[in-house]
Amino acid sequence: MKPLALPPLGRPDGMTTHDYAFNRLRQAIMVGAFRPGTSVTIRGLAEALESSPTPVREALRQLTSIGALQFLENRRIVVPHITPARFAELISLRIALESHAARRAVAHLSERQIEQIVAIDDSIETEIRKGDKVAALIANQAFHRMIYTANPDAVAMPLIESVWLQLGPILGIAMEHVTELYVVDRHREAIEALRRRDEEAAADAIAADIREGIGGFDQQAVARLLRLAA
Template sequence: MTKQPPLSIHLPPRQDSQTVTQWAYQSLRNALMVGQIPPGRALTIRGLADLLGVSPMPVREALRQLAAENALEILGNRRVMVPQMTAMKFTELCEARIALESHAAVRALPYVDKERLEQLRQLDLEIDRAQESGKLEQINRLNQHFHRLLYRANPHQVTLPLIESLWLQLGPFVRLATQQLQDHYQIDRHKEAINALERQDSLALQLAIGSDIRDGLAFAGTPEMLSRFLNGNNQHAQ
């Protein structure tokens, strides 16, 4: 059995309005979403409690919430695990992302004003700088911020919780995707999306968002590549 390296996750400051359980849930959720917890990684409640500096009780409740979102699997020996992935499930998650996020972007388009458009431009520049500096986690966080900022322009949107659920399930694979962006992400799809927003072109926006997701996950672009990647990670996690 290969010894697993120590786990390190970013711990955000706890807000006065947050309970310990809410903070533990948010910390673990963010870590999963940006790929700080690798695929197949086995975790213990005690280990996570020590990592977060809290008692096991709030961690246990946070893990129950994450398991309900299909982000974690609770095992029978007080351990939890990032669920292992199959090629079919991976493909289904990616296609669901494209469908939901293309819809969310198009529905947000009429509500994107000049101020939000400028915010999206600045975020895209920050992502470019993070890529040049090789700051993988920052790329992931900024990319999710870009998409949230766009979708939340629609005051009536209801799909973001569903979208974030998909981000959670794909999160453990995000780091590998980010490491290979230069190989597969040759066109800045965010700039395409911004241009489409300027022109109020819903079809171009839909295509840009779909291409952004496909290019970002192109490291698993064929069933053979995906199977090799999944098998390698599942074996490494044992």
């Protein structure tokens, strides 16, 4: 088994083997460490994570539940393929879900939280300037997550992360081919809307942000790549 190309997360004490495996794999898929069609094996991952099949299989099963992996008929476990149509649906779903989540979060945001969001936005541009694509992607996700989870009952958040996971493998391809990182400017727009407590403007800004790019990558460029891969 080839070593996993993952950021080496330390394993906190008290965390179960299963939780560790789940989070590690989830994070890897989320940031595009696995290409669509990649197949994984339970024993292989168990070895890579220095554990046994049982907790790894549980982690893989959970990942299938949220669309990050797929158990095929022949019992093979793969990272799902994405067609251009499916990609378009996922982006459309992101817009619906996240503009909704933003709208439902606005009323709960404190000044303090808004300042934290601004700080995260700054870190995104820092990472982009450094050219660290993965870090920029993670920071971008943190930006969105910070907004939506201001709502204490952010029931949409797990669903949004599910969509991010399904888009992850595409991002991996994008990172290999796209050199120019898209500098977000809709974020400032969103922040201004949050400051004004303007739900509709916030939802619109988030929608526009997603429509234009995914995590620093130009939307159209990614779509083009996808058509080539198909």
